[in-house]
Amino acid sequence: MPIILFLDDDELADICPEIDDPVESLRSAVLSELRQTDKPTIFDHIDRRIAAWRAGGQDQPPPILPLLAATVLAGGRMQRDESFTAGAYYPRLVDLMSPGRNSITAHGLQKHFDQVAEMWQLLDRWILAHQETLGPSTIVQGSYSRIGYPLSQTVLKVSDRERLSDFFARIRSDEHSESSPQELLRLLRMWMSKPKGFSRTFVEVVQGGSGNLLLMAVISKLAAQERSESAAYKRRVKLELSMSIDPGTWSVSWVVPVRSEVQRDDFDLGGGAIVTLATPAYGSVYDVVAGTLPEGAQTIDSEFKAVGAGAVLSKKARPLWVLRTDPFSGNWQSVALVEPGERYLLLVRNTADQDMQDFLAANAEPDYWRHRRELFPGRTVYENVCLKDRSYKTSQDNLVGLAGLGDVESASSPTLTNGLPLRTDVGGRHYLAGGEPDVLIPDSGSEAFALVVIDSKRPGQPVRKNGSTFPLRKAGPFVDGKHTVEVDGKVLEFFVHAIGDAAQMPGARASATDTENFPNLPTEEGLQARYALCRRGQNAAMWFIFPEGRVLKVCEPKIPRFFSSLGVPNSYMWKVQVPDGASWHVTERGGKFSDPTRLSAQEANFGRLNGVAQAFWRRVASDTITSPDQKWRSYLSQSMEGSIRGR
């Protein structure tokens, strides 16, 4: 845990409950170590103590803690100010360190605060040297020259620091490369939109203004510490065993769904037993090429773990198993995701059977059945279960595994539904601008109306309480940021973003794409066609030249009429695929030739030329004779030799 030297009046009172005036006690203790002067010698006593400390083992902290604590206390007294400025800090320091009317020492402290800054640096270096036992330092200067040091300790309390660990864990800061302080602060503000147990002071500092530079520096440093402290061990791929039940015999076995990161691996089951799994030729589960996986109904409630070189195989005991028919094998196979409208087999512990009956009675299509015979020890089996696709009530929280079914909320209060929700690393409801959610107004069973008030703009829109939805997007456009909608006194909050990854850590979006279940589809790679381009108009044509002096002319084609009927505009360029074997390409517009473009390095080797080629070479020579390309000039000279010799 990082070291924080936080101190304010409340904290001091908590630390020293037995002292009537702990602030006075601290002031006296510090003043007794300072000379009564405003000269640089004010710190003479402390300097001698520091020298003695330096000469010793330095096991203890430098003898400056009371003085530094006093500077932090002064900083804590300006927390309520809008700005952290020297103009706000020093008067409080002087006020704190002035007993009665004698303020010469306090002014000396202010005047020579650069020496205090050096003491902060000394403490920082000492903490760094003892980091392994103490924890990292949180002392930062920020963008302030001297007062930043004590102020960095007033930004957050120890309890705030602990809460921040939750935030860093939530945004998985250890998995992402370094983010800017502004990005961290933006995400932190979103995360703190709901109470998270931070001190009021910290909340005010975070939410206030355009960004406290010192706060950002401290948070950035803490985030960096989180990244470096996280274990950088190589993570094995986690493979979960999936239950497989033969519908004919009700025998239980275990299979392992394929993950693309693992092609083959040997798993140590303990006691020398190894099971080898390999990707199958087809199908969605691994082939067992050596050894055996557990099987039998007695394995349902046992835990299992086996470690391979690149993966870990595991199975946990679950109160509820949900299975659906696997189209490849025809067996029931357990699934992680339960979707309304599909048919499932449920294995529930006998102790939760009554809860399950209540749940299914309220939330499932009525054509399921419950097996009376105990097919598996300790388990009741429900077959052909199909859950309805709407909001429903659950009876108890122990229906683990059904949590992924959607909105598990009370059907009697307004809720947000639909919309285009965005991924978030900081919790809360975030939507893409234009895809704001709907408000579901519960059915009151009467003709009553509810008022939908958006962002406190009254009187609001009356909506009948009949289970309908009010589409918030039609009340837009919404600006980026937090919004509220109030219905019958209940306030729902949501965020709107034009940029869809605004609520994610930078770079998080790339990792959100799960490609492991996608087979190798044909890609667009392979064909390497080359095209030559030319501007349209002025009787444009493209000429392709071959090493033997032959030429091919391609005139500008008409634009196919269907393009305009499709709404496609006319392109100002046209293209043609370069023929195989062509070594040069020249465009002609208005009777003028462009500079030649080389397509290959083939040498000229002219043969007999037809009339078209002869005419071409005569014309192109006059426009391109000054070309600096030696190879082109060799083509021209061969064409001229040919014309002299009558080829």
Added chain:
Amino acid sequence: MDADLILRWLSYRGGGSISSVKKSIAGLLDGPEPRSMTLATSVLSRLETLGHIDLEREESTWRIRPPLVTHLPGSMAFALVVGERTLEIADELDSNSSVHIVEPQPWGAHSLQDPVTLLLEYDTDTELREIAARLGGNFRESAAHSLAAQLLPIHLGARTAGPNKMGLEIEMYATRTNTFIHVESTRREGLYRQKINGRFQHWILESGSWYSTTRSEGICLLLSEDDCTYLRLTIVEEGEDPIGILEVDPRLPLPLQQRRALTYCTGLHAAQSSAGRPTYYNVPLSVASLLANSAHQYLQVD
């Protein structure tokens, strides 16, 4: 329904469960839920055909495809941009390239629309490569040709147990009526289907064995034994690889990769001809021929 907003949202989501995005899209459509869910399925399917997303229906997952910049076939010097389309990508194209926006025709009984088609004007291939790099995507000279060249002949899938005779009703494809009809027995060879876990599974019974297949591939295999012409290409631009308009008989449901190769020819979905035939424009003869071969069909060229 704003199809460009949907594509932008999917671009930011990156990937996930089909059912959750289907639900969100359905929520934007007016109308009762069963119809809006069906339309949402169509929206996703059309995005898949256009090359913007991939759908893995067995696992019920989807993912956005990275940006792809590719030449349109034929003489028009346009490049097509498909795939991921965040606001940042759209801004990049708008600011640093010459982009044309083509509004597609509405589709379906409810006049929904596909996302706009983005076509780039360019002077050199180097320019296109640089654009693709700035978008974080890929450049391919001719995606339509490449994809067509990789099309394998449609074939029977893996051998399997076939439909569950104790399960829900089994239907067989009747080529005469182009519909699936309920059957009591599965003795005759042909294409069958049965609903399992809310989705139709398809099989072909051949020589006493069951083989897995999909609806479109199964029908293509059945129709390959027919004497009809289901693919007709009308040439409109002569050249080394002539360009034409490809009409597809509506009885022949082309599989995804075949449809995608055709949409890469214009960046647009098939239009409906006056005779109700799916029609693809700007299709090179080479692409149409490869496609016909893969579907075991004869290509009539006019």
